[in-house]
Amino acid sequence: MVSARGVTRRFGGLVALDGVDLDVPEGIVQAIIGPNGSGKTTLLNALSGASHADAGSIRIDGHEIFRLKPHRIARFGLARTFQNIRIFGDLSVLENVKVASACRVPTSFFGIVSSTARQKHSEADIEARARRALDMVGLGGRADHRSTQLPYAQQRLLEIARALASDPKVMLLDEPAAGMNMTESMTLLDTIAKLKRAASRSCWLNTTFAS
Amino acid sequence: MKGWLPIALVAAAALAVPAVTRDGYVMQLLNIAILNAIVVMGLNFATGWTGQINFGQAAFYGLGAYATAIATKSGLPWIVTPVLSVVIVLAASLVLGLPTLRLRTYYLAMTTIGFGEIVRLVIVHWEPVTGGTSGLRAIPGITVLGFGPQGQIQHYYLLLTALALATLVAARIRQSALGRAMIATKDSEIAAEQSGVDTARTKLLAFMIGAVYAGLAGCLYASSIRFISPDSFSGVQAVLLMTMLIVGGMGSIAGCIVGAVGLTLLPEVLRFLGQWYLVLYGLGVIVVIVVLPGGLASMAGTFSIRREGAK
Numbered sequence: 001m002v003s004a005r006g007v008t009r010r011f012g013g014l015v016a017l018d019g020v021d022l023d024v025p026e027g028i029v030q031a032i033i034g035p036n037g038s039g040k041t042t043l044l045n046a047l048s049g050a051s052h053a054d055a056g057s058i059r060i061d062g063h064e065i066f067r068l069k070p071h072r073i074a075r076f077g078l079a080r081t082f083q084n085i086r087i088f089g090d091l092s093v094l095e096n097v098k099v100a101s102a103c104r105v106p107t108s109f110f111g112i113v114s115s116t117a118r119q120k121h122s123e124a125d126i127e128a129r130a131r132r133a134l135d136m137v138g139l140g141g142r143a144d145h146r147s148t149q150l151p152y153a154q155q156r157l158l159e160i161a162r163a164l165a166s167d168p169k170v171m172l173l174d175e176p177a178a179g180m181n182m183t184e185s186m187t188l189l190d191t192i193a194k195l196k197r198a199a200s201r202s203c204w205l206n207t208t209f210a211s
Numbered sequence: 212m213k214g215w216l217p218i219a220l221v222a223a224a225a226l227a228v229p230a231v232t233r234d235g236y237v238m239q240l241l242n243i244a245i246l247n248a249i250v251v252m253g254l255n256f257a258t259g260w261t262g263q264i265n266f267g268q269a270a271f272y273g274l275g276a277y278a279t280a281i282a283t284k285s286g287l288p289w290i291v292t293p294v295l296s297v298v299i300v301l302a303a304s305l306v307l308g309l310p311t312l313r314l315r316t317y318y319l320a321m322t323t324i325g326f327g328e329i330v331r332l333v334i335v336h337w338e339p340v341t342g343g344t345s346g347l348r349a350i351p352g353i354t355v356l357g358f359g360p361q362g363q364i365q366h367y368y369l370l371l372t373a374l375a376l377a378t379l380v381a382a383r384i385r386q387s388a389l390g391r392a393m394i395a396t397k398d399s400e401i402a403a404e405q406s407g408v409d410t411a412r413t414k415l416l417a418f419m420i421g422a423v424y425a426g427l428a429g430c431l432y433a434s435s436i437r438f439i440s441p442d443s444f445s446g447v448q449a450v451l452l453m454t455m456l457i458v459g460g461m462g463s464i465a466g467c468i469v470g471a472v473g474l475t476l477l478p479e480v481l482r483f484l485g486q487w488y489l490v491l492y493g494l495g496v497i498v499v500i501v502v503l504p505g506g507l508a509s510m511a512g513t514f515s516i517r518r519e520g521a522k
Contacts, residue, residue, distance in 0.1 A: 050401055069411075070404035079405065086402035088395045090462065099395045102388035103407025109416075112387040113380050119387070126388060166407050 001026045001202055002047070002078070002170050007056035009039075009046050016042045017053065024170055024202050029192060031205040041083055044172050048080045049073040060169065075103055077169035081159040081176060087147045094130055094143040096158055101129035101165035133165035137191050153184040157191070164195065170202040171195065217511075225371055229364045238363035242435060244475035245370040246428045249377045251455045251471040252464065253424025256381075258453070259462040260390065261417040262397030266449045267307065267323030270330035271300045271422040273444025275429025277334060277341060280439055283351040290355055293430050300426030304419045312414040319418075327446050334441045346440030353434045366435045373431060374468070377424060381464050384420070393417050394462070458499050460506025469507050 002024040009017040016039045024030060034040050046053035049070035058066045060076045068076075079100070088096050105126050111119035134140045137157040142150065150158060156176060163171050176192070177185040195201055228241065250272050257265045275296035282292050303326075311322045334341045341347065353359045353369070360369045384390045392413045395403035400410050433439050442448075451474065459470020477495070481488035503509050 048405055050405065069409070070401070071407050071409045074405055074407035082402065086399040088391075088398040088402070090394050090398055091391060095391050096395075098388070099391045099403065099408060100406035102391065105388070107388045109389065112383055112389055115383055123387065162402075162406055 002058070002060055004047065004058045005056060007043070007046055007053045007058065009042055009051075009053045017046060020056070024204055026169075026202060027196060028202050029196050029205070030202070041174055044080060044174050048078060048172060050080075071103075074100075074166055074168075077167075078172065079163035079166050079168035079170075080172040081156070081163050081174055083174040083178065085152075085155050085159060087155055087158055087162075089148045091147060092143070093139060093145050093147050093150065093158060094127070094134065096147050097130035097133050097162050097165045098126050100162045101133065101167075102126050103166050104129065129167070130161075130165050133161040136164060136194065137161045138187075153180045156180065157188070160191065160195075168201065170204060172204045176205060222375075226368075229367060233364065235363055238367055239436070240476060240479055241472075242363065242366055242370050243432075244472040245367075245374050246432050246435075247452070247455065247475050248374055248468045248471035249428040249431075250425045251452055251459065252377055252381050252467040253421035253428070254452055254456050255462065255464070255467050256384070256393065256417040256421040256424075257414070258421075259456060259467075260385075260393040260397060261414050263312065263414055263418065264317070264320035265323050265418065265421065266320060266446070266453065267304075267326045268421065268425050268452050269444045269446070269449035270323075270327040271304065271425035272429045272432070272448070272452075273330055273334065273439075273441070274299050274303060275426035276433040276439045276444065277347075277429075278426075279430040279433040280347045280350045281340060283434065284347065284349075289351065289353055289359075289434060292434065293427055296426040296430040297423055300422040300429075301419060304422035305415075308415045308418040312418060313411055324446065324449075327449050331441055331445050334444070342440075344441060346438060347433075348438045350433050350437045350439065352437060353431075360435075370431060370435065373427075378464060378468070385464065389413070389416065454496060456506075458496055458506055460508030463506065463508035465511070466506045466508030473507070 002022075004020060004022050007017055007020040008015070020043060032040055032043070042051070045051040046056075047058055049065065049068055049072075052067050056066060057064060060073075060078055063076050065073045065076055065078070088099060091099070105122045107119065107122050110116075111122070131140065131143065134143055137160050139150075139154060139157055139161055142154070147155070147158060156179075160171075160173065160176065163173075173192070177188055180188060192205070229238070232238070250268060253271075254265060254268045257263045278296050278299050279292040282295055283289055287295075307322060307326055308319075311319045335344055337343075360366045392403065392408045392410075395406065395408055396410045396413050403410050403413075429444075432443070455470035455474045456467060457470070458474060459468070460466025477492060478488060481491055484491060499507060
């Protein structure tokens with residue numbers, strides 16, 4: 001599903017990624033582990049387009065995505081979360097997720113301004129997709145809360161819901177359990193297993209060695 | 212259906228104003244306040260929602276006003292002027308936004324300051340067409356097929372309708388994928404991109420929609436106030452528009468109206484202080500920013516959250 005060949009990323013003289021080859025098949029959960037500074041996030045950034053690789057080839061379902069803008073990569077079916085939480089603080093929990101689910105639903109500027117029947121239909125579709133994603137991570141009951149009011153662990157779940165709402169083929173989760181206690185981490189694992197079963201989706205976890 | 216009551220009350224109060232005062236000076240001031248509210252609402256798209264600092268809003272306002280004044284004075288029918296104003300500001304904002312919005316916020320701030328200055332200098336120096344520093348007067352009024360508003364009060368109702376439409380469109384955009392994309396772009400550009408939002412396109416759209424608001428307000432300004440001069444669209448005015456947005460409440464549609472109307476009327480209310488009014492005006496702005504960082508509009512929000520908490 002995702003196949004990368006010779007992915008290389010240099011920061012000045014430091015070679016952070018040196019010709020990484022990898023394949024992520026469909027419907028699996030795969031974890032990448034390593035100590036701090038081993039290049040896990042760099043690899044994730046290179047795959048998702050947040051910070052492009054210097055060389056190499058990255059394909060999703062055969063589409064070359066190397067050096068594409070991140071929003072195009074997202075539309076090809078790659079979603080991610082962030083190690084340092086990046087939720088949209090001025091939007092509600094539901095709206096956070098709607099930002100991502102909107103990328104699967106066509107809308108037009110004319111439709112928005114004149115509030116056509118088609119626009120209302122699209123908006124309902126966006127909302128339904130977002131609510132499904134929230135239910136999946138167990139945040140359905142907090143849809144109308146302000147996103148910044150959520151406790152830390154739930155903000156991480158919100159990021160997962162947001163990634164999920166763009167209906168991705170592969171999800172890259174960067175340190176999804178960081179800052180969570182044991183119970184929260186266990187719930188998270190259940191959720192990730194659920195995601196995989198739901199849509200033969202691949203999940204890819206970045207996790208630091210517990211030292 | 213909560214939320215409709217305050218809107219209905221404010222609308223009723225606005226409609227009743229001419230019953231309280233028919234003073235020409237007050238009505239003129241209110242008309243300018245309404246036009247400023249439309250321009251500030253336009254500024255809110257790029258600055259309040261998308262987080263791009265835009266000091267070119269006064270120049271777009273001026274482009275709309277001068278395009279309208281020059282067109283109608285040269286004999287074109289009024290009905291073409293809104294279209295003309297929109298075409299001109301769309302072209303200007305596209306040319307200005309396309310190269311700069313790919314960069315980060317400060318570049319747009321610098322470019323728009325430069326753009327505002329260019330527009331002002333052209334207006335001041337192209338005297339045969341723009342009237343230079345003395346401006347243009349006796350601009351033909353609004354007429355469509357021989358009908359048009361007469362007197363301040365009819366203009367007041369017309370502008371109020373325009374403001375209502377501008378508010379409706381802004382509210383619809385806020386409740387749509389486009390509005391959410393704008394706010395997501397401000398909060399975290401990279402997270403928005405990775406959620407499938409084309410942030411470059413979103414920033415450009417926010418900037419251009421804002422320019423259209425300013426252009427149309429400029430068109431209405433020229434043909435309802437009937438006199439324009441470069442001072443109304445200078446860099447000082449651009450800063451003033453930004454102040455209205457900040458004091459009213461960045462990102463809040465109601466805040467745009469409160470900020471624009473408040474800061475347009477305040478100097479007149481404080482006129483009895485003579486030269487000292489600027490001191491009080493400045494202090495007032497500082498107090499609002501320190502006490503209410505979210506602007507005047509955030510007061511309503513704080514109260515409703517407190518009420519929720521008390522339940």
